[in-house]
Amino acid sequence: MTIEERISNCTRCRLYKNRTNAVPGEGTYDGEIVFIGEGPGKKEDELGRPFVGRAGELLDELLFVAGLKREDVFITNVVKCRPPDNRDPRKDEKKACLPYLRKQLEMIKPRVICTLGNHATSHFLGSGGISKKHGKVFEKDGLTIVPLYHPAAALYNPNLKEVMEEDFKFIKNKILT
Numbered sequence: 001m002t003i004e005e006r007i008s009n010c011t012r013c014r015l016y017k018n019r020t021n022a023v024p025g026e027g028t029y030d031g032e033i034v035f036i037g038e039g040p041g042k043k044e045d046e047l048g049r050p051f052v053g054r055a056g057e058l059l060d061e062l063l064f065v066a067g068l069k070r071e072d073v074f075i076t077n078v079v080k081c082r083p084p085d086n087r088d089p090r091k092d093e094k095k096a097c098l099p100y101l102r103k104q105l106e107m108i109k110p111r112v113i114c115t116l117g118n119h120a121t122s123h124f125l126g127s128g129g130i131s132k133k134h135g136k137v138f139e140k141d142g143l144t145i146v147p148l149y150h151p152a153a154a155l156y157n158p159n160l161k162e163v164m165e166e167d168f169k170f171i172k173n174k175i176l177t
C-alpha cells in the first residue's frame with residue numbers, strides 16, 4: 001500500500017469517523033521544500049487535497065512570490081483528517097498521525113521544512129512564539145525549519161500579508177538560491 005492509501009484507510013484516531021476524505025498531501029517527492037499546515041479544513045476534506053480553500057489561494061500567491069509552484073514543493077498537514085468544526089487537533093490525534101508525516105519527510109528528504117502557523121511550528125520547535133520565530137531558520141534534529149505565519153492568519157489580519165510576502169521572498173533569495 002502506498003502512504004497515501006495508508007492515510008486514506010487510517011483509523012488510528014477518532015478523526016476518521018467524520019472525514020469525507022483524508023488529505024495525505026500533494027506535490028513532488030523530489031523537491032527541496034515541504035510546507036506543513038495544521039489540518040484539513042472543510043474544502044480540503046471535500047476534495048481530499050491540502051490548502052484548496054481561501055487559505056490555499058493565499059498560499060498559492062505566496063508560493064508565486066517565492067518563485068515556486070505547487071508542483072515544485074510538497075504540501076501537507078500535521079493531521080491528515082479534518083477536526084470537526086475546524087477545532088484544533090488534539091494531542092493524541094497529532095501523536096497518532098505523526099508517523100505519516102515522519103514517513104513523508106523520510107521519503108522527500110527536504111532541504112527545508114516550512115511550518116505554517118503555531119501548530120505545525122510547535123510540533124518541531126516547541127510551543128508558541130510564531131510572531132518571534134517566523135521567517136527565521138532553525139536547525140533541529142538534522143532538519144532545517146523555517147516557521148511561517150499560517151496563511152489563514154492573514155485572512156483575518158491583512159497586515160500580516162506583507163510580512164508573509166517578505167518571509168516568502170526570504171525563502172526565495174536566501175534559502176533556495
Ligand code: URA
Pocket residue numbers: 037038039040041044049050051052053055056076077152
Ligand atoms: N489549513 C491548514 O492548516 N491546512 C489545510 O490543508 C488547509 C487549511
